[in-house]
Amino acid sequence: MPPWNYSNQNVLVVGGTSGINRGIAEAFAAAGARVAVASRQQEKVDHTVAALKELTTDVMGFCADVREPQALNSGVQSVHQAWGELDVVISGAAGNFPALATQMSANAFKSVVDIDLLGSFHVAQAAYPVLRKPGASLIHISAPQAHLAMIGQAHVCAAKAGVDMLTRTLALEWADQGIRVNGVLPGPIDDTEGMRRLAPLPEHRQAVIQSVPVGRLGAPADIARACLFLASEQAAFITGAVLPVDGGWSLGGAATIGAVLGESLKSSSDS
Ligand code: HXC
Ligand code: NAP
Numbered sequence: 001m002p003p004w005n006y007s008n009q010n011v012l013v014v015g016g017t018s019g020i021n022r023g024i025a026e027a028f029a030a031a032g033a034r035v036a037v038a039s040r041q042q043e044k045v046d047h048t049v050a051a052l053k054e055l056t057t058d059v060m061g062f063c064a065d066v067r068e069p070q071a072l073n074s075g076v077q078s079v080h081q082a083w084g085e086l087d088v089v090i091s092g093a094a095g096n097f098p099a100l101a102t103q104m105s106a107n108a109f110k111s112v113v114d115i116d117l118l119g120s121f122h123v124a125q126a127a128y129p130v131l132r133k134p135g136a137s138l139i140h141i142s143a144p145q146a147h148l149a150m151i152g153q154a155h156v157c158a159a160k161a162g163v164d165m166l167t168r169t170l171a172l173e174w175a176d177q178g179i180r181v182n183g184v185l186p187g188p189i190d191d192t193e194g195m196r197r198l199a200p201l202p203e204h205r206q207a208v209i210q211s212v213p214v215g216r217l218g219a220p221a222d223i224a225r226a227c228l229f230l231a232s233e234q235a236a237f238i239t240g241a242v243l244p245v246d247g248g249w250s251l252g253g254a255a256t257i258g259a260v261l262g263e264s265l266k267s268s269s270d271s
Helices: 019-030 042-052 069-083 106-130 154-177 193-198 202-211 220-230 255-270
Strands: 010-014 034-039 059-063 088-091 137-141 180-186 242-245
Touching: 010 019, 010 069, 019 034, 019 042, 019 088, 019 193, 019 220, 034 042, 034 069, 042 059, 059 069, 069 106, 088 106, 106 137, 106 154, 137 154, 137 220, 154 180, 154 242, 180 220, 193 202, 193 255, 202 255, 220 242
Parallel strands: 010 034, 010 088, 034 059, 088 137, 137 180, 180 242
Antiparallel strands: none
């Protein structure tokens, strides 16, 4: 029996069809919530919906690119029509690839900012009209790049720093409606697309493990537990916070990723 009870609550996880966000969707489903997931690829949506149906009774999915507000709005409306007001929205769609700032096109920089930052804004705008007032909770998925500069991550650093400020601003703007807005900042999470892109080789993974103060990589369940807490009544006085769930990595060790990327990106740009 999970410690949290989210039965009768409506949860939407944007970007919930793989990795960390899918782990979050599974945790809310295991806690009895109605869970909807959204992302771009129909196949990923279908697989996730099928897997979540093993955990809870009411599950939905829709396809939308967070860069396209119309598709997002109509997906959010379809969840609202089916289940009513949303209690929890997790906003975690993101894109990342390693590239030096001098070697990425303006469109490459823009595509990450558009997905992570503008996409989070679109999710917030689509969700706001159908959030339960009072009581709803919006949680953004941040990253160490939000406050730690990293070589090869200019686009992600700029975008995720913006996401954290969006979290704080919306927390202020929506507090009088009884809506809380927080962020969760994951450390390096094992077996995820993010880690595969930034630390692709076994030696990179090992270097990352050694740079985490608690001595291990995280799991999606570590991040999911923080979301279950932040969205709950237990966190009723918490808004505008960005909670690191990273084994202490963002205190400094996360710079290892920048060093690893710097070495490989600079040596390939010299050759
Ligand atoms: C340089 C690149 C590039 C690369 C793409 N581009 N990959 N530039 N190096 N490796 C450029 C393209 O040439 C293009 O610019 C522009 O970026 C847009 O590329 P598209 O492929 O057209 O974009 P799109 O199909 O919209 O895909 C978005 C994407 C893709 C971000 C590029 O990788 C994606 O969909 N990612 C989602 C999954 C993901 O990244 N998950 C990890 C999240 S982890 P031009 O000028 O040619 O048009 C994370 C934090 C991890 O966020 C932290 C770990 C510690
Ligand atoms: P992931 O598996 O690639 O998850 C990204 C999710 O977002 C997928 O469901 C993807 O599905 C969806 N998505 C991507 N672009 C989208 C778009 N334009 N519109 C709608 N959906 C989109 O990555 P992950 O590594 O688990 O990362 C998940 C979150 O955690 C991200 O916010 C990331 O920044 C953050 N994070 C990750 C780590 C880590 O160690 N992995 C560390 C810190 C922070 P589709 O392809 O179907 O769209």
